[in-house]
Amino acid sequence: MTEEHQIDLGNLTAFDPNHRFSSLPDKEDLVKECIAHGTKLIQPVADALFNLPSTQDASGPVVSLPPPSTKLPREKPLPKPKPPTKWEVFAKKKGIQNRKKDKLVYDEQTGKWKRRHGYDRVNDDNDLPIIEAKMTDEPGVDPFAKIRSEKKQRVEKQEKNRLQNLKEAAKVGALPSHVQLAATALPIIETQTAPRKVSKDELQNVAGMAATSTASGGKFDKKLAGEKPPKHDKKYRKFLPVVEGSGMGSLEKQQSDKILSKLMAKNSHEIFNVGKAVDMYNAKSDKKRRNQLGKSSSSTSSKLKVKKSPYKNASKKKPSNKGKSK
């Protein structure tokens, strides 16, 4: 049993690849032996550790560990370096250095130190009492409004540039982690309402509907990972109960009556839909009454009267004579 220790100091690990159990001892003894062997392995690691140069800290000696030698996989992909923004490219080309600005700036007018940004700042546009007119100024232009609109334009331009920089970064895959680029409404069909998000249930329903168009009704379609089988809430067949309860009319009679009337209705012109006839009569009489009232009270010219529908027989509905044989 040659002892060859491989030590990974960065992970505080010791490996003994040459150990072999000649005979497996009992459960408890096995554990004890493992621990004893472990102690033998850990001692050299502790030796190496305590021999490293250490600095004294309040709680104890602090040692700087070397990086671990056993390589373990990352949990997330490597971050991609950010591409330089348009300004950064320009500044590098021209050799422009970035200078740090102070938070307080001396204001000559008041003789005080004012802050650069924020409340009561140095060169606030709103504080200008008088704007002197230049020779190039047009007469009807409001200089205060002009200043405000120019600032707004500058801000919009900056926002546009920022969006472009982020888009460039997103193309490479180096978008900063706290930023998301979201698509808003299309400019042509710009409606007030946001496009409705299709929910999971709706998508499942649509997928099920599409599946029924296949020859086998979508039963043997290849499913994606995580896709549930199509739902069929209703029963496939309806059976009449074996024993009829009290309070129900004869279900079998109703069932066969329904089928019979459907068959007969197509070919019979004697079957009379009482409900429909009553409704038609009522509608006709209502209309007549309204017209009479209208005629008696109206004083408008005939030109402004509502024209009758140009289509003939639009409101007339007779019982169907489709299947009538001549």
Place this chain on the structure above:
Amino acid sequence: MLKSNTNKQSKPMLSIKTPKSLRAKRALEKRAPKLVELEKKTLILHGTKTSNTLNAVLTEIYHLKKDNSVKYSRRNDNIRPFEAGGETSLEFYSLKTDCSLFVFGSHSKKRPDNLVIGRTYDHHIYDLVEVGVENFKSLSSCSYDKKIAPLIGSKPFFAFIGEGFENVEELKHLKEVLLDLFRGQVVSNLNLAGLDRVYVCTAVGSNKVVFTHCALRLKKSGTVVPKVELVEVGPTMDLVVRRHRLPDESLKKEAMKVAPELIQRKVKNVSKDAIAGKIGKIYVPDQQVRSTPLPFTPKGVKRERREAKAKGDDKHSEKKQKKQKQDDEASA
């Protein structure tokens, strides 16, 4: 005439969405991929059925890794790590809790006391090891002096004993996964007073590993290095490897990539001396005296020209007179 823009394909407008509060921003930045990674979080959950031993195992693993793990208590029926479609739930939980390691426990007649330890890369399953737990001895069953009990979050020692860890592929994989699971944070500065735990893994046979967690006691010896003593404290279990899935080669290559900025390249011709400090060597190549192209500055020509002018003034003027005579003759 009006322009018709029916055929124009305008690009969709994009808006920049940033988090509305600094707290949300910090949370997003914590989850972003980094050059040097922080410690991996673990997700502990179980499937349809668990046994008593398995429950105890899961709770003890959770206690061992208290500050960087999340334990789900409800059962998850639709998680089957080794099947093609059964890992979507796991990946979703990994994304939600930002955990890249998971321990999934389940119990069935075919696979009693089953633990699936897995890793994710970019929230997709990277690799899996399925082990069965036998001879489990819990934290509470060992009696020891409470003063040496290891604290949560201390960096552990590891001891891997046995040739199985080098020869058998499954045990090699298990060794890597166990190291990843219990390693904790990779630190460069370590306080030696805070070393208190050891994980001892012994390979017995070709598919069994005896896993023990012990407390470390450092005894005074004569030298700077203390004498190491292990006391069995925590859970002891036999792990029997059942199945495993190694990662794809391409995925493995991508996951093992180290950022080129972090690789320390050897600087040539620089050395450190204790007395003189940093010394650099400069190698001067031989001078090519004959073949070096010299700069062309015809400075010597000026004097020559001056002398020639002074001398050949008669010669030159003679020539001029001759030419003038010829011209006159020609014109006349």
